[in-house]
Each structure stands twice: as C-alpha cells, then as structure tokens.
Amino acid sequence: MLVTLALVALEPMTLRRGGTVTVTEWALFRDGRRQDGVGYPEAVDAARSGDGFVWVGLSEPDQERWRKAAADFGLHPLVVEDALDPRPSPKLAHYDGVVSMVLRTVRYVRHEGPERNEMLDTGALTAVAGAHFVLTVARGDPGTLDLALRRLEEQPKLLAQGPTALLYTAADVTVDGYLDAAEEFEEDLTEIEAAVFADVRDNQAERIYRAKRELLTLRRAVLPLSHPVRELSQPAPGILPSKIQAYFREVSGHLDRVHTLLAGHDETIASMLQANLAQLSVSQNNDMRKITSWAAIIAVPTAIAGIYGMNFRHMPELRWELGYPGVMLLMAAICLGLYWNFKRRGWL
Incomplete structure (x- = not known):
C-alpha cells in the first residue's frame, strides 16, 4: 500500500481546549493513505479515536505552543519537559505507551580559503510517538527532519508501519550525519598529520587542540545515543513493533561504526600531539x-x-x-x- 506524505503549512488555529498553537507542518493518514481536506482539529480527533494517525511538526516552539500541542495528545508531563530543554542530551523515555526520543544533530562545515573547518552541533530533534500520532520538535537546523521525511516518502512500506517509522528514520538520518562528519573530520586529520611530519615544520599544537575540541563536540552527541538505540533494537514488548526494532538494529550497527571511527581519531590526535611535542623538544x-x-x-x-x-x-x-x-x-x-x-x- 502506497502512502504519500504531505507537508502542509498552517496559520495559528484554535484547538478544542481554547488555546492556540502554531503547527509548522502536519499530515493525517488513514489506512495508509493521506486524508485531504481534513482540518487540524479533525485530524487530532481522528488520532485520538484511533482512526488513522497524525504527524505534527513544530519548529522552535515556545512553552505555551508546545504544551498546548502536547495536551491534545495527552502527553506525560516529563515528555513535555524533555522537549522544552534548550540543550537536551540524547535520551530515550517511554511513558504510558508513548516513546520519546531526543537526538542531537551534528554536521561538519568546510570553509573555502583560510578559514578553518569546524564541527557544528546544529541543534536537537525530539520525536514523540504514540499508537496513532507522532510529534516532532525541531530546534536549530531542521535539515535532519526534512531529510527523514523525504526518506519516508521514498519508502511507503516503512511509513505504513505507523508513527514509530519516523522515530527510526530520524535516528538513522542522525547517525548517518555522524558518519559523514567523522569521515570528513578524518580528512582534516590527515592534513594535520602531513603538516606535523613535513620537512618544513611549524608548531601544529593549535590545530591539534582544535581538532581535539571538535572531536569532543561529536562525541558529546554520539556517546549518549548508544544506550537508547541499543534499547530500541532489542525485543521489548509495548515499546516498538518488532519490524521497527529490526531497523534499529541496523542503526545500532552504524553507531558502532561511528564509535570505532571516533576511537581511531582520538588515538590519531594523541599520537600527533606526542609527535608534535617531541619535535618541539628536539x-x-x-x-x-x-x-x-x-x-x-x-x-x-x-x-x-x-x-x-x-x-x-x-x-x-x-x-x-x-x-x-x-x-x-x-x-x-x-x-x-x-x-x-x-x-x-x-x-x-
């Protein structure tokens, strides 16, 4: 069954609880098909009654907007607090059949000319999935969520698995971003290593310490995610469907590869620092x-x-x-x- 994902930008609207919330994007699905011509309140009611599921995306919401959106789906107060944290750490929580996952996104920016390259911790993505809904809260760079949604469009069978499919796709895109950043970072380490052992030797301590700091930025995003992904990849009734758990095992494998790359980068930086100090001493x-x-x-x-x-x-x-x-x-x-x-x- 083919499922088409539609992203509809809306103006602020009045909900049943009497408040207003700005919904950046949303889509309603019933029996694997997008439902056209359905207003946001009707879509929320349909999700509450189990008649299909709805995806709601918010970007940089304030406390009032997020709390009112969360109230429409009866989210646990702790889930609400996690999404409001301005600098959340990657984590996994599940309350009353609702799974909440926080991801930190990282990308590596290459500058042209004399400017240095840098690792950027570009933001956070919180995905909250229930039986008939999934809410996403994006802070910072929205590229991870956009890419995850495009991937779901290209995999209708995966999207047909329900709201937790977005949970997997967001985690997969995030870990792929870690891999890309680690591989690009390796290219810069190669350049620094060549400079350290060049015939004309300059003190490369500043570049080495800068690389160490960038590696720590990536590790702060990657290391806390290991436990949540491992938990979602193991059989756990009531948390995720078994098919989605199989997908998370693939994400766990990719994350292990990132850990291996980062450990190798750390050893390379330590070796370069020792070599640079030895050369300075000589x-x-x-x-x-x-x-x-x-x-x-x-x-x-x-x-x-x-x-x-x-x-x-x-x-x-x-x-x-x-x-x-x-x-x-x-x-x-x-x-x-x-x-x-x-x-x-x-x-x-």
Whole structure:
C-alpha cells in the first residue's frame, strides 16, 4: 500500500481546549493513505479515536505552543519537559505507551580559503510517538527532519508501519550525519598529520587542540545515543513493533561504526600531539646546542681580549712586535677549531 506524505503549512488555529498553537507542518493518514481536506482539529480527533494517525511538526516552539500541542495528545508531563530543554542530551523515555526520543544533530562545515573547518552541533530533534500520532520538535537546523521525511516518502512500506517509522528514520538520518562528519573530520586529520611530519615544520599544537575540541563536540552527541538505540533494537514488548526494532538494529550497527571511527581519531590526535611535542623538544634542544656552540666560540676572543685589556705594566708579549698578529691568529685558530668540532658533531 502506497502512502504519500504531505507537508502542509498552517496559520495559528484554535484547538478544542481554547488555546492556540502554531503547527509548522502536519499530515493525517488513514489506512495508509493521506486524508485531504481534513482540518487540524479533525485530524487530532481522528488520532485520538484511533482512526488513522497524525504527524505534527513544530519548529522552535515556545512553552505555551508546545504544551498546548502536547495536551491534545495527552502527553506525560516529563515528555513535555524533555522537549522544552534548550540543550537536551540524547535520551530515550517511554511513558504510558508513548516513546520519546531526543537526538542531537551534528554536521561538519568546510570553509573555502583560510578559514578553518569546524564541527557544528546544529541543534536537537525530539520525536514523540504514540499508537496513532507522532510529534516532532525541531530546534536549530531542521535539515535532519526534512531529510527523514523525504526518506519516508521514498519508502511507503516503512511509513505504513505507523508513527514509530519516523522515530527510526530520524535516528538513522542522525547517525548517518555522524558518519559523514567523522569521515570528513578524518580528512582534516590527515592534513594535520602531513603538516606535523613535513620537512618544513611549524608548531601544529593549535590545530591539534582544535581538532581535539571538535572531536569532543561529536562525541558529546554520539556517546549518549548508544544506550537508547541499543534499547530500541532489542525485543521489548509495548515499546516498538518488532519490524521497527529490526531497523534499529541496523542503526545500532552504524553507531558502532561511528564509535570505532571516533576511537581511531582520538588515538590519531594523541599520537600527533606526542609527535608534535617531541619535535618541539628536539627543536629546542637543537636551538640550545647552537646557542651554546656560538657562546663557546665567542668566549675565546672575549677572554683573550679581556686578559690583554687589563693594561698591567708587566705582562708577557706586550713589547713583542708580532704580539698583535700572533694573538689575532691564535683567536682565529681556536675559534675555527671549535666551529669545526661543533659542526662535526651536528651542533651547528
């Protein structure tokens, strides 16, 4: 049975509870088909009565808008509070047959020119799925939700599984975004690694620490999601249909791959940092050797000139006609000898 997903932008409307809520997008499905010509209040009533299911999407809602929308579907107060958190952590909760999942979206932005690339924590997506409805609250970049909806359009059999299909698709798109970011991040690590071991070496500590910070940004989004995805991929009656749980096992596999990539990136960054510090230490030692060598060479004429500059009346060779050229030749010979010795040892 083919299901067509329609996204309809609406103006603020009056609900049965007497309040108003701005619904960004919504769609009603009955028997696997979109129902045209049905108003939002009628769609909510149909979902309440079990006559089809409705998807409602809100973007950047304030507390009043979200609470009134949640009240139409009788959501648990804790679900409402999770969606209102401005900086939510990825998590999974289920209350009275309703599954709530919070996702953090991350993307990697490549800049042209001298600007640095950066990992962006672009927002959060909360998806709340019941037996006959699914509500989504998007904060920040709405690209994840848009892509998830497009994927559902292309997979009508998956959409026919009901509201939790959007839960899976949103998680799948989010984890795919993590994979893309991790792979693009790896390209930058390769560039930094090449710079660390280049013939012309500069201090790459700033770039390495910046990469470390970006890796932490990605890890903060990825690591908390492991437990929710693992829980949804395991048999748990009353939470998800068995077919959707099978899809989540695939998401769990992708997430494990992200963990493997991030662990490898962390080891690469640690190795580059150690190599960079070792090179700095070697460079400083070389500089100290050069300074010490030149100081030793300069000390010879300084010492001889200082001795003969004391102007005592009775000093050897003061009245010798060849004294001046003899001392100059002596200083030059000693300095050249020291220079040759230091050069042979690699200090200069």
